[in-house]
Amino acid sequence: NAGVTQTPKFRILKIGQSMTLQCTQDMNHNYMYWYRQDPGMGLKLIYYSVGAGITDKGEVPNGYNVSRSTTEDFPLRLELAAPSQTSVYFCASSRDASWSGELFFGEGSRLTVL
Amino acid sequence: QQQVKQSPQSLIVQKGGISIINCAYENTAFDYFPWYQQFPGKGPALLIAIRPDVSEKKEGRFTISFNKSAKQFSLHIMDSQPGDSATYFCAAYKAAGNKLTFGGGTRVLVKP
Numbered sequence: 001n002a003g004v005t006q007t008p009k010f011r012i013l014k015i016g017q018s019m020t021l022q023c024t025q026d027m028n029h030n031y032m033y034w035y036r037q038d039p040g041m042g043l044k045l046i047y048y049s050v051g052a053g054i055t056d057k058g059e060v061p062n063g064y065n066v067s068r069s070t071t072e073d074f075p076l077r078l079e080l081a082a083p084s085q086t087s088v089y090f091c092a093s094s095r096d097a098s099w100s101g102e103l104f105f106g107e108g109s110r111l112t113v114l
Numbered sequence: 115q116q117q118v119k120q121s122p123q124s125l126i127v128q129k130g131g132i133s134i135i136n137c138a139y140e141n142t143a144f145d146y147f148p149w150y151q152q153f154p155g156k157g158p159a160l161l162i163a164i165r166p167d168v169s170e171k172k173e174g175r176f177t178i179s180f181n182k183s184a185k186q187f188s189l190h191i192m193d194s195q196p197g198d199s200a201t202y203f204c205a206a207y208k209a210a211g212n213k214l215t216f217g218g219g220t221r222v223l224v225k226p
Contacts, residue, residue, distance in 0.1 A: 004157070031212070040123055042203060042216035043158070050212070090157050102148065103214065105157025 002026050006091050006106035013081040013113045021076040021109050023091030031094040032074040033058075033103065034066065036087040043090065049074055081113045117141050118206050120217030128225050133191035135220045137204035140185070144206040149178065149189050150216075152201045161202070162189075194224045 004025045013019055025032065030051045035043040045058030049068040063085055065077040074093075078085060088110050092103040117140045127133045137147075148163035164171045164178045164187065171178045175198075177190045191198055204217040 040218050042118075042120070042218045044216075045214075048212075092157070102160045102163070103150075103158075105159065107155065107157050 004091055004093055004104055004106035006089075006109050008109060009107065010110050011112070013078075013111065015081060015083065015113060017081050018077070018079050019081070019111075021078070021089055021091070021111075023074045023076065023106060024072050025074075025091075025093040025104070026072065027093060027095075027104065028071060029093035029104070030071065030096055032068065033092045033094075034064070034074070034076045035090045035092065036060065037090060037108070038087050046076065046089075078111075083113050085111065086113045087111060117215050118204060118217040120204050120220060122220060123218065124221040124223070126223045126225060127194045129194060129196060131194050131224075133189075133194045133198070133222050133224070135189045135202055135204070135222070136186065137188065137217050138184075138186045139206050141206070141208070143208055143210070145209045146207040147178070147180065147187050148205050148207065148214075149176075150203040150205060152203065152219075154200075158203055191222070194222075196224045196226050198222060199224050 007022045033048040034046040037043050044060045047066040049055045055066050088108045090105050090108050092105045094103050120137045149161045150158035151161040152158040162173050162176050175192045180187045201219050201221045203219045207214045
């Protein structure tokens with residue numbers, strides 16, 4: 001059981017480039033999330049999805065886009081990368097609305113924008 | 115606006131000592147307070163959690179204390195071990211809106 005899988009683990013982008021961070025989960029969870037982690041700032045929610053075809057903005061959505069065409073996959077798109085998007089990105093999933101705070105995280109994708 | 119404030123940012127403790135991490139929240143409508151543990155290069159993982167109608171919860175060497183009137187909660191790691199060296203995040207969950215808000219994290223280093 002792989003859980004939540006993210007790719008790539010590391011990536012360096014130039015300013016203005018675009019890329020997609022991939023996330024897939026095999027736990028049949030309806031809820032999926034993208035967080036970014038910056039030193040001393042905890043985890044900030046970028047986007048989340050409550051099921052296939054449904055997405056919504058989190059706390060820091062600017063500069064990002066998501067889609068949810070299947071239950072398993074929740075890719076995060078970065079358009080026109082900026083240095084402020086240098087961060088570690090985590091994808092997570094949870095069972096349903098009654099999950100009471102238990103998220104299952106991937107191992108993260110470290111992105112550097114130069 | 116940070117609704118969950120965590121302190122200290124880092125902590126060094128000797129093996130066998132007690133690690134204490136404190137969190138305070140600003141919104142009274144939270145329903146659940148989980149703690150996450152993150153090892154270097156890994157994603158966070160749920161460690162222990164408490165509901166606001168409980169004042170203390172213990173799981174092995176890990177204990178959460180909760181003070182609803184003060185809007186504060188803390189994690190105590192008893193008999194700290196080098197394997198406990200990790201970053202710990204407190205969080206607050208609000209069922210309405212399905213929202214989980216994290217504190218800034220505490221990096222704990224347990225020296226042998």
